[in-house]
Amino acid sequence: MKIAFFSSKMYDREFFDRYNTKHEIIYFEAPLNEQTVNLAWDCNAVCAFVNDKLSADVIAALKSNGIQLIALRSAGFNNTDIAAARANGIPVVRVPAYSPHAVAEHALALILTLNRKTHKAYNRVREGNFSLERMMGFDLYGKTVGVIGTGKIGQLFCTIMLGIGCKVLAFDVIANKEMQAAGVDYLPLIDIFQQADIVSLHCPLTEQTRHIIDATSIAMMKQGIMLINTSRGGLVDTPAAIEGLKSGRIGYLGLDVYEQEEKLFFNDLSENIIDDDDIMRLLSFPNVLITSHQGFFTQEALAEIAKTTLANIDEFEAGTKLTNSVA
Numbered sequence: 001m002k003i004a005f006f007s008s009k010m011y012d013r014e015f016f017d018r019y020n021t022k023h024e025i026i027y028f029e030a031p032l033n034e035q036t037v038n039l040a041w042d043c044n045a046v047c048a049f050v051n052d053k054l055s056a057d058v059i060a061a062l063k064s065n066g067i068q069l070i071a072l073r074s075a076g077f078n079n080t081d082i083a084a085a086r087a088n089g090i091p092v093v094r095v096p097a098y099s100p101h102a103v104a105e106h107a108l109a110l111i112l113t114l115n116r117k118t119h120k121a122y123n124r125v126r127e128g129n130f131s132l133e134r135m136m137g138f139d140l141y142g143k144t145v146g147v148i149g150t151g152k153i154g155q156l157f158c159t160i161m162l163g164i165g166c167k168v169l170a171f172d173v174i175a176n177k178e179m180q181a182a183g184v185d186y187l188p189l190i191d192i193f194q195q196a197d198i199v200s201l202h203c204p205l206t207e208q209t210r211h212i213i214d215a216t217s218i219a220m221m222k223q224g225i226m227l228i229n230t231s232r233g234g235l236v237d238t239p240a241a242i243e244g245l246k247s248g249r250i251g252y253l254g255l256d257v258y259e260q261e262e263k264l265f266f267n268d269l270s271e272n273i274i275d276d277d278d279i280m281r282l283l284s285f286p287n288v289l290i291t292s293h294q295g296f297f298t299q300e301a302l303a304e305i306a307k308t309t310l311a312n313i314d315e316f317e318a319g320t321k322l323t324n325s326v327a
């Protein structure tokens with residue numbers, strides 16, 4: 001098949017070229033959106049990532065360009081209008097799990113960095129500043145961690161935090177029995193907000209979860225809460241988080257995802273004027289750590305993304321059941 005591959009980076013090419021044996025892949029650095037959709041005119045399938053915009057209009061244009069398959073390189077599919085894909089008869093396939101370990105471990109990295117300030121220590125010591133002023137952290141052992149969403153990633157994150165000796169509370173629409181047996185207490189969301197020292201988000205972005213962290217939920221939290229979001233930016237109402245940081249209610253904020261990230265993340269904008277006042281305000285706080293959607297970014301995950309995406313395309317070409325179909 002001929003595949004229009006959007007939002008491609010060097011590392012995507014490296015892993016797809018390593019595992020691709022039969023398809024013709026046309027790599028575009030541009031993201032997929034209304035302006036770029038016609039780049040796919042000669043292809044049979046598009047391959048898209050988290051910040052590509054597969055709106056109803058884009059999908060209709062894909063259909064008229066003869067596109068037969070949308071192959072997402074991500075687990076989340078909130079960027080794809082599934083109803084429109086269905087209406088246009090274009091199947092959507094995804095990579096349901098590439099490395100849940102990678103994301104769970106990155107959430108821990110954000111927690112440890114914010115807490116023990118290793119990013120500041122690195123710079124200080126290199127400049128000959130061996131002072132410990134303002135470097136004090138806290139023991140994670142014995143702290144209460146609230147986990148929202150205990151699917152593949154959330155479950156691994158619970159296990160890590162239990163291993164450290166934290167008390168783990170969780171909220172999910174379906175309680176995970178294995179986690180309950182391991183000592184995780186499932187509680188209503190309000191109780192999690194009120195009791196947790198650290199809240200970590202691991203649920204998908206849906207109409208129910210959009211702005212699950214807003215002014216109301218922040219007001220319920222303990223003073224100085226640590227909030228971690230490695231899931232999707234839209235889970236957090238950014239202006240409300242900024243107010244929470246200003247009041248001190250949020251004591252630490254670790255974000256791997258951001259609501260307006262598609263204009264920023266995955267690009268080197270170091271010589272640009274960044275026209276996003278919310279992210280610039282967030283970056284002005286000493287207790288905020290932002291990484292640009294790198295939770296998934298391990299060798300193991302990139303290999304899995306390439307292998308599963310190519311297998312999804314093979315299944316479509318062979319006309320067999322689409323194992324990882326979302327529409």
Ligand code: NAI
Nearest residue numbers: 076149150151152153154172173202203204230231295296
């Ligand atoms: P999953 O589907 O295995 O688990 C999601 C869990 O959230 C399920 O247990 C589900 O029941 C629960 N859930 C659904 N609606 C909920 C609600 N309203 N309240 C509470 N829980 C709810 O997904 P997985 O693989 O664990 O991924 C979780 C999220 O992580 C993805 O949706 C994606 O947004 C994000 N992600 C981030 C990456 C990164 O690089 N930072 C990479 C991969 C995924």
